[in-house]
Amino acid sequence: MQHITQNITAEEQMFRLFQENLDTLKGQEPESISRLRQKAAENFHKNGFPHEKTENWRFTSLDPLFQSEYHHDFTNQSRPFDIEKIFTCDVYDLDTFSVTLLNGWFVYKNAPLTRLSNGTIIGGLSKAMEVYPDLVEKYMGQAANLEQPGLAALNTAFFQDGLFIYVPRDVELEKPIQLINIVDSENPLMIHPRHLVVQEKNSKLTLVHCDHSLTHNVSFSNSLSETFLDEHAILDFYKIQNKGPNSAVINNAFFRQKHQSKLTSHSLILNGGFTKNMITATLEDPQTSAVLNGLSLVDSNQHADNQLLVDHVAPNCQSEQLYKGILDDEATAVFSGKIMVRKDAQKTLAYQNNKNILLTDDARANAQPQLEIYADDVKCSHGATVGQLDPEAMFYLRSRGLSERTARQMLMYAFAGEVVQRISIEPLRERIDHMVEKRLKGELTICDQCVLHCNSKEPTVFNIDASKL
Amino acid sequence: MAEEKNNEILDELTQSEYKYGFYTDIEMDQAPKGLTEDTIRFISAKKKEPEFMLEFRLKAFRHWKTLKEPKWAHVHYPPIDFQDIIYYSAPRKKPKYESLDQVDPELLETFDKLGIPLGEQKKLAGVAVDAVMDSVSVGTTFQKTLEEKGIIFCSFSEALQKHPELVKKHIGTVVPYTDNFYAALNSAVFSDGSFCYIPKGVRCPLELSTYFRINAANTGQFERTLIVAEEGSYVSYMEGCTAPMRDENQLHAAIVEIISKKDAEVKYATVQNWWPGDKKGKGGVYNFVTKRGLCEGENAKISWTQVETGSAITWKYPSVILMGDNSVGEFYSVAVTNNMQQADTGTKMIHLGKNTKSTIISKGISAGLSNNSYRGLVKTTRRAENARNFSQCDSLLLGDRCGAHTFPYVEVGNKSSIVEHEATTSKISEDQLFYCLQRGIDMEGAIGLIVNGYAKEVLSKLPMEFAVEAQKLLSISLEGSVG
Numbered sequence: 001m002q003h004i005t006q007n008i009t010a011e012e013q014m015f016r017l018f019q020e021n022l023d024t025l026k027g028q029e030p031e032s033i034s035r036l037r038q039k040a041a042e043n044f045h046k047n048g049f050p051h052e053k054t055e056n057w058r059f060t061s062l063d064p065l066f067q068s069e070y071h072h073d074f075t076n077q078s079r080p081f082d083i084e085k086i087f088t089c090d091v092y093d094l095d096t097f098s099v100t101l102l103n104g105w106f107v108y109k110n111a112p113l114t115r116l117s118n119g120t121i122i123g124g125l126s127k128a129m130e131v132y133p134d135l136v137e138k139y140m141g142q143a144a145n146l147e148q149p150g151l152a153a154l155n156t157a158f159f160q161d162g163l164f165i166y167v168p169r170d171v172e173l174e175k176p177i178q179l180i181n182i183v184d185s186e187n188p189l190m191i192h193p194r195h196l197v198v199q200e201k202n203s204k205l206t207l208v209h210c211d212h213s214l215t216h217n218v219s220f221s222n223s224l225s226e227t228f229l230d231e232h233a234i235l236d237f238y239k240i241q242n243k244g245p246n247s248a249v250i251n252n253a254f255f256r257q258k259h260q261s262k263l264t265s266h267s268l269i270l271n272g273g274f275t276k277n278m279i280t281a282t283l284e285d286p287q288t289s290a291v292l293n294g295l296s297l298v299d300s301n302q303h304a305d306n307q308l309l310v311d312h313v314a315p316n317c318q319s320e321q322l323y324k325g326i327l328d329d330e331a332t333a334v335f336s337g338k339i340m341v342r343k344d345a346q347k348t349l350a351y352q353n354n355k356n357i358l359l360t361d362d363a364r365a366n367a368q369p370q371l372e373i374y375a376d377d378v379k380c381s382h383g384a385t386v387g388q389l390d391p392e393a394m395f396y397l398r399s400r401g402l403s404e405r406t407a408r409q410m411l412m413y414a415f416a417g418e419v420v421q422r423i424s425i426e427p428l429r430e431r432i433d434h435m436v437e438k439r440l441k442g443e444l445t446i447c448d449q450c451v452l453h454c455n456s457k458e459p460t461v462f463n464i465d466a467s468k469l
Numbered sequence: 470m471a472e473e474k475n476n477e478i479l480d481e482l483t484q485s486e487y488k489y490g491f492y493t494d495i496e497m498d499q500a501p502k503g504l505t506e507d508t509i510r511f512i513s514a515k516k517k518e519p520e521f522m523l524e525f526r527l528k529a530f531r532h533w534k535t536l537k538e539p540k541w542a543h544v545h546y547p548p549i550d551f552q553d554i555i556y557y558s559a560p561r562k563k564p565k566y567e568s569l570d571q572v573d574p575e576l577l578e579t580f581d582k583l584g585i586p587l588g589e590q591k592k593l594a595g596v597a598v599d600a601v602m603d604s605v606s607v608g609t610t611f612q613k614t615l616e617e618k619g620i621i622f623c624s625f626s627e628a629l630q631k632h633p634e635l636v637k638k639h640i641g642t643v644v645p646y647t648d649n650f651y652a653a654l655n656s657a658v659f660s661d662g663s664f665c666y667i668p669k670g671v672r673c674p675l676e677l678s679t680y681f682r683i684n685a686a687n688t689g690q691f692e693r694t695l696i697v698a699e700e701g702s703y704v705s706y707m708e709g710c711t712a713p714m715r716d717e718n719q720l721h722a723a724i725v726e727i728i729s730k731k732d733a734e735v736k737y738a739t740v741q742n743w744w745p746g747d748k749k750g751k752g753g754v755y756n757f758v759t760k761r762g763l764c765e766g767e768n769a770k771i772s773w774t775q776v777e778t779g780s781a782i783t784w785k786y787p788s789v790i791l792m793g794d795n796s797v798g799e800f801y802s803v804a805v806t807n808n809m810q811q812a813d814t815g816t817k818m819i820h821l822g823k824n825t826k827s828t829i830i831s832k833g834i835s836a837g838l839s840n841n842s843y844r845g846l847v848k849t850t851r852r853a854e855n856a857r858n859f860s861q862c863d864s865l866l867l868g869d870r871c872g873a874h875t876f877p878y879v880e881v882g883n884k885s886s887i888v889e890h891e892a893t894t895s896k897i898s899e900d901q902l903f904y905c906l907q908r909g910i911d912m913e914g915a916i917g918l919i920v921n922g923y924a925k926e927v928l929s930k931l932p933m934e935f936a937v938e939a940q941k942l943l944s945i946s947l948e949g950s951v952g
Binding site for chain 2: 380
């Protein structure tokens with residue numbers, strides 16, 4: 001494991017680290033990917049980390065994250081373990097094809113790469129680069145924007161492993177693929193997981209992506225995923241985050257959609273110290289659709305930032321964004337969503353909605369719902385509200401004899417329910433529904449899904465305190 | 470078929486020439502080109518300003534030199550050479566007139582062409598006019614009526630001579646010279662403007678109005694308006710603009726400061742119709758303005774209403790700082806862009822006091838190759854309990870090559886405030902058009918009707934005289950085109 005030394009800028013540190021470990025980072029990857037890596041590192045060195053003057057980072061400062069000295073695990077020294085012994089997914093009756101990343105490295109029992117009988121390939125990215133270099137080369141770096149100051153370039157410079165999925169033509173995967181991303185380290189750890197998902201024509205995939213931390217140690221996860229949906233491909237994507245208060249998670253998800261493909265994304269932040277989810281969906285061909293839903297339930301001094309860009313390049317496409325947040329204590333939430341309608345994207349239908357409830361005076365909500373439209377025959381709208389529970393609804397419930405606490409919990413549950421109801425996998429929806437309910441009652445802990453029973457610390461319970469409403 | 474007609478109409482609009490483009494030949498008293506401390510001393514000396522004003526200007530200038538031009542707006546223009554601008558020009562013949570008959574007839578003719586009734590008609594209309602032509606106030610009427618009430622309404626230079634203490638007390642309190650690049654520039658070189666002071670408890674009996682007009686070529690116009698409404702007073706202030714057709718870009722960087730004290734109310738309305746440049750985007754006025762109001766005391770109220778049809782580039786955000794408890798801020802705007810025009814406009818509502826309320830209604834209409842952006846900030850601080858905001862920003866697109874953008878910023882810092890923002894972007898509804906056509910209204914009439922209906926919510930907030938002018942302007946701006 002490597003140490004970062006102090007007294008030089010974080011950018012410079014990272015760049016030096018890159019140069020020192022270049023050979024390790026490259027591993028067995030194809031030449032073109034090494035070139036991409038080099039270019040990304042140079043871009044990062046030039047543009048640096050986003051700072052408070054960077055438009056989409058005005059309310060999300062990375063500064064506190066740099067107070068820790070991070071270790072890096074470039075050679076996969078995480079102790080291998082049997083994942084089932086320390087972690088079981090809480091969605092008991094959800095039958096999934098489950099894969100795990102530990103500290104950014106793909107964990108496997110038999111083989112790092114599995115090829116199912118229908119041709120689907122699931123496995124670790126680093127192995128995929130060895131076995132299917134052509135496939136990886138064709139897509140790697142084709143969706144991510146490496147030019148802007150930001151963490152996409154940093155990830156591209158440093159990534160080593162992650163999830164690789166290839167779904168061939170006409171294949172519909174019935175079982176969802178579940179990726180469990182675990183960080184477990186005694187030292188502060190910085191990781192750069194990278195995921196690549198390729199769906200050929202007419203394929204169908206459900207991907208559940210869960211972020212967890214097993215310890216309360218500081219970690220900084222800068223992940224990036226690129227997803228390519230070919231014609232008529234359907235992807236149902238879930239991102240569930242239930243992390244410790246000292247973890248920082250940055251997710252950069254890029255989706256490129258071809259003709260009549262359909263993306264549904266759900267991003268649920270139940271706990272997390274510092275979370276920034278960025279989604280870029282590019283609707284490249286006509287009749288594609290993208291639906292992005294999100295729910296953030298944050299308290300104490302958690303920070304949840306959702307940054308979305310739906311880029312309508314082609315005509316006759318549809319997109320919808322629904323993001324909701326409930327904020328307690330000193331929690332902060334940022335929503336910045338942009339609908340971009342390019343010149344020829346006529347007949348676009350695009351909607352965006354962001355609603356927040358603040359429970360305390362110290363919580364803060366910042367919303368920037370943006371429309372940038374260059375075509376005339378479109379219907380676009382956006383709305384953002386920040387407020388409290390509806391007093392009339394409250395009165396109604398109270399007049400029916402419910403206690404104030406129960407009434408408030410019901411209303412908050414209903415507020416969150418609008419997003420939860422959009423989850424289409426039934427067991428998952430029920431489970432999430434239950435988790436949200438527990439979360440609102442203050443009963444959900446980050447140790448909930450964990451069977452490790454780390455003896456060092458008490459389970460952390462975050463309360464959404466109904467009496468403060 | 471309907472589309473063809475539509476295109477025809479569109480072409481017609483986009484080709485319609487600027488109707489108020491003419492140029493008056495009056496001898497000018499100009500400062501040499503460029504900007505140095507000497508230019509500023511020249512301006513200050515020329516205007517026989519008190520010492521504090523010169524110091525203010527020099528401080529602003531020194532600060533300005535440390536600043537960089539901001540680039541964040543959604544507008545594009547070639548770099549401005551600030552040394553290639555004449556920072557002061559005044560009509561040379563400037564005797565003090567007793568009546569309008571003595572005024573330079575050429576000047577009067579200019580006003581006539583603009584349709585400004587700077588004569589007896591105004592009295593009947595109940596409007597006092599302080600006409601600013603190239604920075605220097607030329608004629609002021611109805612001073613008497615105002616004087617009786619103790620209202621001061623004069624040019625900024627005059628105010629500096631007669632009421633320096635009032636100016637000194639209030640200038641730069643709402644828009645400090647450190648505020649932004651163009652505010653610093655204006656603070657350093659502002660040539661003239663209007664000053665308005667309403668004493669305690671006085672309700673201004675007239676609608677105060679000023680007509681600004683850029684005249685000399687290559688002259689940046691840097692006016693400064695300061696409106697102070699003392700406790701319990703009320704004033705409605707109007708400003709309108711037209712500029713002659715010139716080929717070089719003219720920079721216009723004004724500052725408007727409004728101070729509304731306890732229980733006072735200020736209504737500020739503006740119709741801006743400066744030359745937008747020709748349809749290839751050549752020429753036109755750059756309108757980079759800082760407008761801000763401060764609701765200083767309890768129950769204070771400030772309302773901005775604007776109709777923006779002119780200027781090659783409009784870049785302004787009339788804002789309200791709601792400092793007093795229960796104070797109210799309003800912003801009503803119609804912005805029309807056509808051809809190559811660009812507008813990045815909106816408002817900022819900063820809620821500091823308790824129970825403060827703000828309303829934002831913004832209607833954008835873009836046609837041709839233009840880009841029209843709404844950019845707004847609604848911020849409630851922790852202390853601003855029960856703050857309430859409602860924002861509605863609609864955009865209408867006419868033609869498939871224009872752009873309409875919305876960039877609202879909502880920042881909420883306490884649990885009891887309610888902030889709502891909604892925006893829609895669409896083109897003219899086919900159903901509405903069909904309905905009108907089917908009732909025998911021609912395409913142009915139908916579009917005009919729909920657009921006027923669309924903007925009505927804002928137009929109805931304008932004072933009567935302005936509402937008529939604004940409606941005409943809207944029709945002219947979109948004439949034939951799409952309305």
